[in-house]
Amino acid sequence: MRAWLLGILLLTAVPVQAADRVLALAPHVCEMLYAIDAGAAVAGVVDYCDFPAAVQRKPHVGNYRRINVEAALRLHPQVAVVLSRQIPGVTRLEHMGVRIVTSDPRSFEEIFHDLLMLGELTNHRRQAEALVQQQRMRLQQIRQQAADNVRVFYELWPDPLMTAGGKSFIHSLIELGGGHNVFGDIALESPHVNVEAVLRAEPELIIIPLERRRLTDRKRFWQHWLGPSVRFAAIDPDLLHRPGPRLIEGLEQLQQALLAVRSAKELK
Amino acid sequence: MPVLPGGISGREPAGMMRGLLLTLGCALVLWLSLGMGEHWLNPLTAEGQDALILWQLRAPRLILAFAVGGLLALAGAWFQVLLGNPLAEPYVLGVAGSASAGAVAGLMGWPDSALVMSIGAFVGAWLGIACVMFFAHLGPNRMLLAGVVLAAFWAAVLALLLALLPEQGLFRAFAWMMGDLGQSDMPLPLLLAAWLLALACGLLLSRSLDMLLLGERHAEALGVNVHRLRRQLLLLASAVTALAVTAAGTIGFIGLVIPHLMRLLFGSLHRLVLPASAVGGGLLLMLADAAARSLIAPAELPVGVLTAMIGVPVFLLLLLRRS
Numbered sequence: 001m002r003a004w005l006l007g008i009l010l011l012t013a014v015p016v017q018a019a020d021r022v023l024a025l026a027p028h029v030c031e032m033l034y035a036i037d038a039g040a041a042v043a044g045v046v047d048y049c050d051f052p053a054a055v056q057r058k059p060h061v062g063n064y065r066r067i068n069v070e071a072a073l074r075l076h077p078q079v080a081v082v083l084s085r086q087i088p089g090v091t092r093l094e095h096m097g098v099r100i101v102t103s104d105p106r107s108f109e110e111i112f113h114d115l116l117m118l119g120e121l122t123n124h125r126r127q128a129e130a131l132v133q134q135q136r137m138r139l140q141q142i143r144q145q146a147a148d149n150v151r152v153f154y155e156l157w158p159d160p161l162m163t164a165g166g167k168s169f170i171h172s173l174i175e176l177g178g179g180h181n182v183f184g185d186i187a188l189e190s191p192h193v194n195v196e197a198v199l200r201a202e203p204e205l206i207i208i209p210l211e212r213r214r215l216t217d218r219k220r221f222w223q224h225w226l227g228p229s230v231r232f233a234a235i236d237p238d239l240l241h242r243p244g245p246r247l248i249e250g251l252e253q254l255q256q257a258l259l260a261v262r263s264a265k266e267l268k
Numbered sequence: 269m270p271v272l273p274g275g276i277s278g279r280e281p282a283g284m285m286r287g288l289l290l291t292l293g294c295a296l297v298l299w300l301s302l303g304m305g306e307h308w309l310n311p312l313t314a315e316g317q318d319a320l321i322l323w324q325l326r327a328p329r330l331i332l333a334f335a336v337g338g339l340l341a342l343a344g345a346w347f348q349v350l351l352g353n354p355l356a357e358p359y360v361l362g363v364a365g366s367a368s369a370g371a372v373a374g375l376m377g378w379p380d381s382a383l384v385m386s387i388g389a390f391v392g393a394w395l396g397i398a399c400v401m402f403f404a405h406l407g408p409n410r411m412l413l414a415g416v417v418l419a420a421f422w423a424a425v426l427a428l429l430l431a432l433l434p435e436q437g438l439f440r441a442f443a444w445m446m447g448d449l450g451q452s453d454m455p456l457p458l459l460l461a462a463w464l465l466a467l468a469c470g471l472l473l474s475r476s477l478d479m480l481l482l483g484e485r486h487a488e489a490l491g492v493n494v495h496r497l498r499r500q501l502l503l504l505a506s507a508v509t510a511l512a513v514t515a516a517g518t519i520g521f522i523g524l525v526i527p528h529l530m531r532l533l534f535g536s537l538h539r540l541v542l543p544a545s546a547v548g549g550g551l552l553l554m555l556a557d558a559a560a561r562s563l564i565a566p567a568e569l570p571v572g573v574l575t576a577m578i579g580v581p582v583f584l585l586l587l588l589r590r591s
Contacts, residue, residue, distance in 0.1 A: 048435075064435060157439050159382055159440055159443075159450075159451050160439060160440065160443035160448060160450055160451065161450065161451075162439065165567070183566060183567075186564075186566065186567050188567060191564075191566075191567035191568070192443070192450075192567060192568040192569075192570075193566055193567055193568060194325070194450055194561060194566075194568055195325055196305055196306060196321050196325045196326070196561075197306050197565065197566035197567075197568075199317065199320075199321060199325075200306055200307065200321075200566070201566070214380075
């Protein structure tokens with residue numbers, strides 16, 4: 001019995017050969033792999049992988065809607081890290097012998113888990129552990145200085161007007177930073193709302209993910225309806241919308257904006 | 269005077285009563301659709317922020333809904349006569365498809381500009397109409413056939429453009445394709461003027477339209493220039509459709525069912541059906557928009573979903589009772 005157990009232990013302990021040809025088929029996966037120094041293992045990416053700059057030189061094998069199986073196979077990948085198995089082309093890739101790993105983190109804990117998993121996969125475990133350790137400390141700091149209940153409206157999209165509902169990741173980030181998402185009660189991911197609803201919700205801070213959209217236009221628009229006292233914060237959407245290693249940076253910026261609103265209130 | 273189907277002469281007291289009921293109904297819809305929203309606001313007593321919401325946010329949107337709904341219903345009534353087919357509606361000849369393709373093409377070039385999208389939709393709509401015009405001389409049935417085939421073509425073009433559209437444009441494209449009264453670049457006075465003008469043109473043509481319903485031969489015998497009338501109708505109905513689509517995207521159902529509903533209520537004389545459609549279509553879209561804003565408030569539903577959900581039961585009920 002003991003020998004049998006030992007045998008199993010030995011079998012599982014044999015290190016799996018580290019993958020050095022990985023398809024990173026989501027932007028946050030690219031960022032994670034580069035953040036743990038495993039950028040050299042990235043064999044192919046999808047169109048929306050744009051950070052860090054080095055990733056743009058990697059071959060593209062699809063976009064957010066579809067994986068081009070032929071292009072992917074030509075790169076002789078061992079592993080493909082995908083957002084979901086539902087993306088067309090993924091199961092085909094699996095049938096052709098590529099190992100499929102999914103990564104769709106919905107919280108910081110899941111981000112840390114996926115970072116460690118990728119570290120394990122590419123034999124960069126030490127770097128992954130160090131990164132997770134450092135991010136945990138930053139997260140702890142954010143929790144300690146959480147602002148109290150600043151009313152936040154997150155303008156996910158201006159036309160049609162969309163916001164982050166209670167089921168979104170952004171909602172949990174706002175709450176983590178100590179803000180109160182004025183549409184957090186809507187049990188949807190990204191509900192359509194109208195100006196009337198925003199007016200009634202009386203936000204103190206409007207967060208605008210700066211995505212090729214003119215901040216001054218949006219400021220003028222909202223000041224017209226909400227008066228001059230409403231404050232604005234523009235944050236790079238890639239920092240907030242990608243569940244990757246830069247998310248903590250986005251959260252820190254978000255919290256800075258929340259704290260600025262609070263200290264302005266205290267001054268009054 | 270020729271005998272026309274479904275007239276109301278000789279029933280004046282009943283007509284008066286019905287007129288009164290209709291006016292009351294219109295007032296009720298107006299009051300409801302203004303008051304409904306995230307919170308109920310009484311239009312008569314609102315003050316301060318409530319008044320701002322009522323008159324600067326809800327009212328312009330309702331005017332837009334009224335004009336667009338009315339234009340779509342008018343266009344539907346005309347297409348049904350023009351094509352001699354009860355299934356005809358403003359989008360049957362592919363105008364919605366070509367307008368959508370135009371709108372998405374505009375989005376591809378200028379993803380940030382709602383104005384360019386509207387211009388694209390308008391150009392697309394007229395491009396679709398121009399294609400149909402080539403087949404106008406072949407008579408209603410062949411024109412209908414050509415229109416349906418063209419609609420399939422435009423649907424394919426639309427699918428192609430959507431496949432190529434960058435992710436950022438998709439939200440706006442889909443919101444527009446499901447009907448979006450939230451944001452419109454069309455000046456409201458222009459839309460209302462178009463509504464009035466369209467109704468006036470319709471009333472001028474109404475006698476000829478009644479005769480056309482009797483059949484082409486009869487109409488010609490009664491002195492109608494059928495060929496010219498068809499051209500005028502096609503142009504008028506298409507222009508109105510293009511305008512409505514540009515203002516609010518593609519909103520289905522109203523153009524198909526409101527004219528039939530009005531015929532069930534008022535008989536088939538066009539001097540009654542056309543104004544009734546212009547008003548009824550507007551009121552239905554107002555009500556649907558109010559419901560879209562209120563049902564899952566503070567979030568919003570696409571208005572195109574609700575026009576059918578409100579209109580279909582009403583229509584089916586009337587159909588059962590009248591047959």
